[in-house]
Amino acid sequence: MMGSGGMVVLDDTTCMVDFARFFLTFTAEESCGKCVPCRVGTAHMVDILDAICKGEADMTDLEKLERLAHTVKENSLCGLGQTAPNPVLSSLRYFRDEFEEHIRERRCRAAVCTELVEFHIIPGNCVGCLRCVAVCPTGAISGPRAEPQSLDASKCIKCRSCVEACRYNAISGDAIVADAADPTAAGAGTTAATGGSDAR
Numbered sequence: 001m002m003g004s005g006g007m008v009v010l011d012d013t014t015c016m017v018d019f020a021r022f023f024l025t026f027t028a029e030e031s032c033g034k035c036v037p038c039r040v041g042t043a044h045m046v047d048i049l050d051a052i053c054k055g056e057a058d059m060t061d062l063e064k065l066e067r068l069a070h071t072v073k074e075n076s077l078c079g080l081g082q083t084a085p086n087p088v089l090s091s092l093r094y095f096r097d098e099f100e101e102h103i104r105e106r107r108c109r110a111a112v113c114t115e116l117v118e119f120h121i122i123p124g125n126c127v128g129c130l131r132c133v134a135v136c137p138t139g140a141i142s143g144p145r146a147e148p149q150s151l152d153a154s155k156c157i158k159c160r161s162c163v164e165a166c167r168y169n170a171i172s173g174d175a176i177v178a179d180a181a182d183p184t185a186a187g188a189g190t191t192a193a194t195g196g197s198d199a200r
């Protein structure tokens, strides 16, 4: 993906939009700034990916992102700029549906993009071990030991510590922003969030 000969193995707990943003952010920061396509283009691509991850982009942004990726790739002076768009282009090629879900349904199926998810306890999976309670910095999770816990979303700052701590796959990330044109999209994104899903 990065042209360095390395291989990265991912599972379905990685958000491909967030993953592309991670790599592009790195190369944008490494840009020496000598040529405009790399200096300006990569920064603009990061902005678009940010907007997609936050559910603030529309389909024209996706087109812009793709056009920009080709422009940066074809017009940059050195290998950094010429390969910087590769993670975006290959993610778009193989995982375009995930980009479109973020935009059309404001849904992150991997429950990684925090603006698009709200965490809940799955009562059937929760054994009441209280590991999540111990790590939660805001006291958002409570309940008696050995019984399913409750998570108060109004106190949750989405730090994901509980997700990382839970060994029973008992914390889920649900879509929280419905597409105005499609109210059925609300809650359609129920996704079991598991530890280590954040690619950053």
Ligand code: SF4
Pocket (backbone or CB within 6 Å): 030, 031, 032, 033, 034, 035, 036, 038, 039, 076, 077, 078, 079, 080, 081, 082
């Ligand atoms: S493509 Fe190379 S020369 Fe151009 S700004 Fe990026 S790092 Fe610098």
Ligand code: SF4
Pocket (backbone or CB within 6 Å): 121, 125, 126, 127, 128, 129, 130, 131, 132, 133, 148, 149, 165, 166, 167, 168, 169, 170, 171
């Ligand atoms: S860590 Fe998981 S299983 Fe344990 S109390 Fe929290 S949600 Fe339930």
Ligand code: SF4
Pocket (backbone or CB within 6 Å): 119, 132, 135, 136, 137, 138, 139, 140, 141, 151, 155, 156, 157, 158, 159, 160, 161, 162, 163
């Ligand atoms: S994501 Fe963080 S703040 Fe929210 S419930 Fe889990 S540990 Fe608490």
